[in-house]
Amino acid sequence: MNTLIVYTSKYGCTEKCAELLTKELNDKVDIINLKNAGDIDISKYDKVIIGGSIYIGRIQKEVTEFCSKNLDKLKEKGIGLFICGMQEGEAINTELNQNFPSELLNIAAAKEYLGGEFIFDKMNFMEKLIVKVVSKASSNKSNILKDNIHKFAQEMNAI
Numbered sequence: 001m002n003t004l005i006v007y008t009s010k011y012g013c014t015e016k017c018a019e020l021l022t023k024e025l026n027d028k029v030d031i032i033n034l035k036n037a038g039d040i041d042i043s044k045y046d047k048v049i050i051g052g053s054i055y056i057g058r059i060q061k062e063v064t065e066f067c068s069k070n071l072d073k074l075k076e077k078g079i080g081l082f083i084c085g086m087q088e089g090e091a092i093n094t095e096l097n098q099n100f101p102s103e104l105l106n107i108a109a110a111k112e113y114l115g116g117e118f119i120f121d122k123m124n125f126m127e128k129l130i131v132k133v134v135s136k137a138s139s140n141k142s143n144i145l146k147d148n149i150h151k152f153a154q155e156m157n158a159i
Contacts, residue, residue: 024153034062047078054085110155115145
């Protein structure tokens with residue numbers, strides 16, 4: 001089977017998670033950053049995994065556009081959906097459910113939160129200020145959830 005992972009990543013955390021996920025999948029996997037991609041032919045894939053990071057409650061527009069543009073074709077595939085970010089509690093499920101089309105959420109074999117990071121050296125002044133105020137973090141913090149990545153991969157391997 002062939003699997004496609006498409007994602008967007010602002011600071012690199014989602015890219016790290018996508019690469020970790022690739023290592024746990026049994027299929028032949030192609031991985032594409034939607035920020036650098038043109039048209040993607042998804043017809044040659046049996047499964048498509050879509051991921052992105054959440055900022056101020058929203059996933060990047062490249063993910064939304066990919067889902068909208070390919071919705072009919074995606075409904076014929078094995079689907080996995082994931083988000084990255086530094087959310088906590090019920091916000092994780094809310095953000096996952098609000099940032100993907102219901103048609104994909106309803107058929108997804110795997111839906112997961114894979115964790116996140118604050119990397120202050122990659123943020124501009126405003127981003128640093130917002131993170132400090134909202135999350136009370138003032139230094140780099142990594143919270144990539146390898147157990148969630150493993151669980152997600154097992155669910156995708158089962159289809």
